Amino acid sequence: xxxxxxxxxxxxxxxxxxxxxxxxxxxxxxxxxxxxxxxxxxxxxxxxxxxxxxxxxxxxxxxxxxxxxxxxxxxxxxxxxxxxxxxxxxxxxxxxxxxxxxxxxxxxxxxxxxxxxxxxxxxxxxxxxxxxxxxxxxxxxxxxxxxxxxxxxxxxxxxxxxxxxxxxxxxxxxxxxxxxxxxxxxxxxxxxxxxxxxxxxxxxxxxxxxxxxxxxxxxxxxxxxxxxxxxxxxxxxxxxxxxxxxxxxxxxxxxxxxxxxxxxxxxxxxxxxxxxxxxxxxxxxxxxxxxxxxxxxxxxxxxxxxxxxxxxxxxxxxxxxxxxxxxxxxxxxxxxxxxxxxxxxxxxxxxxxxxxx
Amino acid sequence: xxxxxxxxxxxxxxxxxxxxxxxxxxxxxxxxxxxxxxxxxxxxxxxxxxxxxxxxxxxxxxxxxxxxxxxxxxxxxxxxxxxxxxxxxxxxxxxxxxxxxxxxxxxxxxxxxxxxxxxxxxxxxxxxxxxxxxxxxxxxxxxxxxxxxxxxxxxxxxxxxxxxxxxxxxxxxxxxxxxxxxxxxxxxxxxxxxxxxxxxxxxxxxxxxxxxxxxxxxxxxxxxxxxxxxxxxxxxxxxxxxxxxxxxxxxxxxxxxxx
Numbered sequence: 001x002x003x004x005x006x007x008x009x010x011x012x013x014x015x016x017x018x019x020x021x022x023x024x025x026x027x028x029x030x031x032x033x034x035x036x037x038x039x040x041x042x043x044x045x046x047x048x049x050x051x052x053x054x055x056x057x058x059x060x061x062x063x064x065x066x067x068x069x070x071x072x073x074x075x076x077x078x079x080x081x082x083x084x085x086x087x088x089x090x091x092x093x094x095x096x097x098x099x100x101x102x103x104x105x106x107x108x109x110x111x112x113x114x115x116x117x118x119x120x121x122x123x124x125x126x127x128x129x130x131x132x133x134x135x136x137x138x139x140x141x142x143x144x145x146x147x148x149x150x151x152x153x154x155x156x157x158x159x160x161x162x163x164x165x166x167x168x169x170x171x172x173x174x175x176x177x178x179x180x181x182x183x184x185x186x187x188x189x190x191x192x193x194x195x196x197x198x199x200x201x202x203x204x205x206x207x208x209x210x211x212x213x214x215x216x217x218x219x220x221x222x223x224x225x226x227x228x229x230x231x232x233x234x235x236x237x238x239x240x241x242x243x244x245x246x247x248x249x250x251x252x253x254x255x256x257x258x259x260x261x262x263x264x265x266x267x268x269x270x271x272x273x274x275x276x277x278x279x280x281x282x283x284x285x286x287x288x289x290x291x292x293x294x295x296x297x298x299x300x301x302x303x304x305x306x307x308x309x310x311x312x313x314x315x316x317x318x319x320x321x322x323x324x325x326x327x328x329x330x331x332x333x334x335x336x337x338x339x340x341x342x343x344x345x346x347x348x349x350x351x352x353x354x355x356x357x
Numbered sequence: 358x359x360x361x362x363x364x365x366x367x368x369x370x371x372x373x374x375x376x377x378x379x380x381x382x383x384x385x386x387x388x389x390x391x392x393x394x395x396x397x398x399x400x401x402x403x404x405x406x407x408x409x410x411x412x413x414x415x416x417x418x419x420x421x422x423x424x425x426x427x428x429x430x431x432x433x434x435x436x437x438x439x440x441x442x443x444x445x446x447x448x449x450x451x452x453x454x455x456x457x458x459x460x461x462x463x464x465x466x467x468x469x470x471x472x473x474x475x476x477x478x479x480x481x482x483x484x485x486x487x488x489x490x491x492x493x494x495x496x497x498x499x500x501x502x503x504x505x506x507x508x509x510x511x512x513x514x515x516x517x518x519x520x521x522x523x524x525x526x527x528x529x530x531x532x533x534x535x536x537x538x539x540x541x542x543x544x545x546x547x548x549x550x551x552x553x554x555x556x557x558x559x560x561x562x563x564x565x566x567x568x569x570x571x572x573x574x575x576x577x578x579x580x581x582x583x584x585x586x587x588x589x590x591x592x593x594x595x596x597x598x599x600x601x602x603x604x605x606x607x608x609x610x611x612x613x614x615x616x
Binding site: 234237238241242243244295296297300303304306307308310311312314315316317 | 432433444446448449450451452453457461462463464466469470471474475477478481495498
């Protein structure tokens with residue numbers, strides 16, 4: 001093996017090596033490796049890059065897209081109502097509960113850890129709201145705040161056991177899963193279910209729609225404009241600083257793609273009842289968490305911990321604090337997801353642990 | 358070369374439990390000088406470096422920084438003085454790109470948000486001045502070769518404009534070309550006026566870039582040599598203690614018997 005490895009490059013690269021040997025001194029000015037393949041600018045570059053990746057087996061998100069298309073085709077074949085505006089709109093709203101929990105889990109996954117407890121924590125959150133607002137008649141806003149803070153505290157507890165005590169996250173959150181499920185049953189009492197007022201604050205989370213047509217289209221316009229402006233100003237700044245930037249044509253192309261998607265979605269929502277409040281909140285959460293993860297020092301720390309704990313520690317990152325905070329975020333989003341779930345089924349009951357059952 | 362050394366160790370001792378890791382070690386490093394620290398495994402090289410870097414505080418002796426005695430009791434103290442350490446196992450995050458790694462833990466911010474543009478611009482500037490060749494500053498560290506990672510790790514240590522750079526076996530896992538690149542970089546550090554402590558097992562590397570060689574043996578000084586006027590054999594015999602081993606002891610005994 002070792003002889004094989006040394007002999008092939010030698011035989012092949014010998015003339016090149018001889019050429020290279022004196023080269024580094026004069027070539028030292030350029031900081032670019034000659035082997036780097038520079039992608040062609042613009043659309044043609046995208047296409048050739050895409051083809052190359054496909055051939056190399058680097059499929060990226062293509063399998064997901066194909067999977068979605070297949071699923072849609074099958075369900076549309078079984079029931080012609082599947083792709084109707086009403087159904088798509090309903091699916092979008094139903095998605096929000098699990099989507100919120102998924103956002104929290106993403107933070108944990110970026111650390112290279114796992115949180116198995118989100119389902120149970122979301123159940124606890126629904127139970128807290130129901131017990132406080134329905135059974136004890138406390139203001140619904142306060143109940144919601146209590147549920148979310150409760151989720152965050154649960155996350156801190158998990159994080160403490162993981163980061164401070166040093167128990168594996170798998171074990172901590174698995175026991176969390178069991179414990180918080182029991183805690184939820186305890187909260188709900190002997191009936192095991194508490195119905196929520198579907199016109200109440202929690203109920204409105206998934207039932208409120210901005211029926212004005214302008215709302216969905218307005219959101220699409222704002223999103224597209226914000227995307228274009230931020231890409232454009234970023235590109236201008238990069239150009240001014242002399243670092244590689246996206247050409248204007250590429251920005252326009254990306255904006256156009258986003259615009260098509262955004263307006264198609266807006267049109268679909270408007271065909272039914274308008275822009276759902278739940279979807280609007282979910283989109284805001286998505287944008288905010290993406291911003292935190294990719295544009296702030298905190299997000300960089302989360303990524304760094306997922307890459308190498310030791311390197312992060314040597315770089316002066318407070319490993320324990322970041323770990324605990326990430327579990328707190330997961331707990332918070334689990335609680336938020338639990339609110340949407342409770343809103344969807346208009347009750348807090350034993351089934352309200354979607355991710356576990 | 359300046360008269361006062363940037364860093365001087367005077368009679369430094371360090372003990373771990375029942376092991377006396379360092380005994381009365383002396384070491385001087387001047388600005389614009391590369392001092393190679395050599396010795397067999399377990400000679401105390403890494404321990405000595407860790408005492409300077411503040412990982413293990415010293416038990417006895419004095420550390421002088423630019424002529425005055427200082428306390429280095431934690432890594433932060435060393436960093437504040439201007440000591441940068443590149444450890445043997447590279448302290449880089451595989452999943453983050455070159456720019457992100459260079460600025461890890463000291464990100465530049467603009468209105469509270471990461472200033473990627475400025476970081477990228479400065480990163481390119483730094484890599485260019487160090488003549489480091491990397492495909493792109495925006496690819497993850499995982500896709501770089503071992504040599505390129507090593508150069509990034511060294512470049513990272515340069516960001517704080519340190520006065521002393523400590524390199525712990527920077528060429529241990531590298532190929533011929535990459536070793537040459539790292540050695541080039543060491544010379545560039547020296548030319549820019551940094552003091553460099555280089556730990557290495559590779560005599561060829563030591564002869565190539567170092568000005569002085571400090572030999573450690575069993576936690577004690579075993580001579581400081583001027584590289585230009587010392588043969589490799591002399592250094593190796595100082596490392597292995599060739600003047601005091603079974604062969605020399607037998608030779609000495611025989612000589613006595615013959616007398």
